[in-house]
Amino acid sequence: MDKASGAGFESNVGYASGFFQIKIKLPNKDFSGVVVAFYLISDPDGKGGNHDELDFEFLGSNGPPFTLQTNVFADDEGGREQRFHLWFDPTSDFHTYGIVWNQHQVVFYVEKTPIRVFKNNTKIGVSYPSQQLVIQGSIWNGETWASGGRKIDWSQAPFVASFVGFGVTGCQFQSSASKDQCYISSPKLWWNGDKYLGLDPAQRKALQDARTKYLYDDYCSKHADIHQECQINKNTSYGIGE
Numbered sequence: 001m002d003k004a005s006g007a008g009f010e011s012n013v014g015y016a017s018g019f020f021q022i023k024i025k026l027p028n029k030d031f032s033g034v035v036v037a038f039y040l041i042s043d044p045d046g047k048g049g050n051h052d053e054l055d056f057e058f059l060g061s062n063g064p065p066f067t068l069q070t071n072v073f074a075d076d077e078g079g080r081e082q083r084f085h086l087w088f089d090p091t092s093d094f095h096t097y098g099i100v101w102n103q104h105q106v107v108f109y110v111e112k113t114p115i116r117v118f119k120n121n122t123k124i125g126v127s128y129p130s131q132q133l134v135i136q137g138s139i140w141n142g143e144t145w146a147s148g149g150r151k152i153d154w155s156q157a158p159f160v161a162s163f164v165g166f167g168v169t170g171c172q173f174q175s176s177a178s179k180d181q182c183y184i185s186s187p188k189l190w191w192n193g194d195k196y197l198g199l200d201p202a203q204r205k206a207l208q209d210a211r212t213k214y215l216y217d218d219y220c221s222k223h224a225d226i227h228q229e230c231q232i233n234k235n236t237s238y239g240i241g242e
Contacts (some may be wrong), residue, residue, distance in 0.1 A: 001034060001139045001140060001141070001157070001158060001159045002088035002154075002157045002158045002159075003157060005152050006138060006139050006140035006141060007138065007139055008136060008137055008138030008140075009136065009137050009138075009163070010044055010134055010135065010136045010137070011134050011135035011168070013134070013172050013173070014042075014132035014133060014134045014135075014172070014173040014181075015040070015081075015101075015133055015168075015170035015171060015172055016133075016170075016171050016173040016179045016181060016182035016183075016187070017101055017102050017103065017133070017137075017170065017171045017173075017191065017192060018100075018101060018131060018168060018170025018171055018182075018191060019098065019099070019100050019101075019167075019168070019169045019170065019181045019191045020040060020051060020098060020101070020110075020135060020167075020168055020170065020234070020241035021096060021097070021098035021099075021100045021165070021166075021167040021168075022096070022097060022098075022137070022163055022164075022165060022166050022167065023094040023095065023096050023163070023164045023165035024036065024038060024058070024095065024097060024162070025090070025091065025092075025093060025094045025095075025099075025161070025162040025164075026058055026066070026090045026091045026161055027060075027091060027156075027159045027160055027161060028091040028092065029091075029156050029159070030061075030063075030151065030153055030156050031060035031061070031062075031152075031156065031159050032060045032061055032062050032143075032146045032147040032150040032152065033060050033141065033142060033143030033146060033150055033152035034060035034139065034140075034141065034142065034143075034146070034147075034159050035057055035059060035060065035138075035140055035141075035146045036057075036058040036060075036138070036139050036140070036161040037056060037057045037058070037136070037137065037138050037139075037140075038056045038097060038135075038136075038137045038163070039053060039054060039055040039056060039057075039098065039135075039136055039137075040101070040129075040134070040135055040136075041054075041134060041136055042051045042052045042129075042132055042133050042134075043131060044129035044134050044136060045101065049076070050075045050076040050132060051073060051076055051128070051131070052073055052074050052075070052129035052130065052131045053072070053073035053078070053132070053133075054071075054072055054073075054099055054101065054106055054108075054129060055069070055070060055071040055072075055073075056069075056070060056097050056099075056108070057069040057070070057071070057146075057182070058144070059083075059145065059146040059147055060142070060146060060147050060152075060214070061147060062150075063088070064085075065085040065185065066085065066089065066090050066091070067083055067084070067085060067086070068084045068085075068086055068090075068110070069081055069082070069083045069084075070082050070084075070108050070115070072098065072106065072118045072129070073129070073206070074127035074128050074129050074130075075127035076228065077127050078238070079116075079219060079223060079227070080228075081217070081219050081229065082116055082215060082217065082218050082219065083215070083216055083217035083218075084110075084115060084186045084210075084214045084215050084216070085214050085216060086110070086214070087213070087214060090189055094162070094164060094165070095110070095111055096109075096110075096111050096112070096138075096165070097109065097110055099206035100114075100191050100196060101119060101129065101133075101191075102183070102191050102196055103118060103128075103130075103183045103192070104119070104120055104193045104196070104197045104198070105117055105118065105119050105120060105196070106118040106129065106199065106242050107196075107199070110210075113205060113206050113207075113210055113216070114190075114199060114203050114207045115207065115210045115211065115215075116207075116211075117199065117207065118229070119229070119232075121179065121228070121229050121232065124228055124232075125228060126227075126228050126229050129187075132173035132179075133173075134156050135168065135218055137161075138162050139159060139160075139161045160203055169190075169191070170185070171189055202241055214242055224231065
């Protein structure tokens with residue numbers, strides 16, 4: 001990214017479920033005000049409507065702590081930001097970030113550690129991502145909100161974020177009428193299997209540890225009254241809504 005424009009990429013096809021993983025290295029300089037993102041979205045052209053979205057957003061800074069923000073949009077309802085301080089330097093080397101998305105849960109992973117789970121709670125009226133999602137990555141100017149008011153130092157431009165190791169094991173979306181085929185459990189669609197209906201005890205412990213140590217800003221602590229899933233989360237120590 002420079003003063004003229006940001007940059008990004010997009011998958012050629014959309015998906016209805018799957019496991020999406022990539023390795024990212026952030027700009028190794030003062031990149032305050034810059035946002036680097038990897039996400040799944042149903043409205044890649046920004047035409048509006050009731051869109052779904054699953055976000056990793058890295059908020060620029062001038063050294064540690066380094067902030068990762070995750071967010072979930074479902075049926076155009078967002079406002080579900082959770083911010084973590086990363087326990088490593090994401091500017092010095094590549095690190096792995098991934099999302100499992102099936103009809104039971106969305107799990108966000110950092111270096112194979114689950115840091116967030118968003119359960120399918122449509123039975124109590126909570127919207128859940130179910131549209132065709134394409135994959136996008138981008139680097140762009142977010143100085144109005146991303147870095148606590150700090151402006152971009154354009155003398156540091158260009159800002160380069162590197163994406164490698166792009167791994168997708170997903171079920172391609174064919175049509176709304178046939179998308180249920182992407183929800184079945186089979187060796188090919190392994191992310192729909194029993195193992196991924198929830199977290200196992202070791203993963204629960206890892207999730208709880210990560211959230212206890214590194215989560216510092218959670219929408220449920222601010223807006224529990226308008227997000228029904230937060231009422232479920234109050235009954236758990238790890239905030240996954242089970």
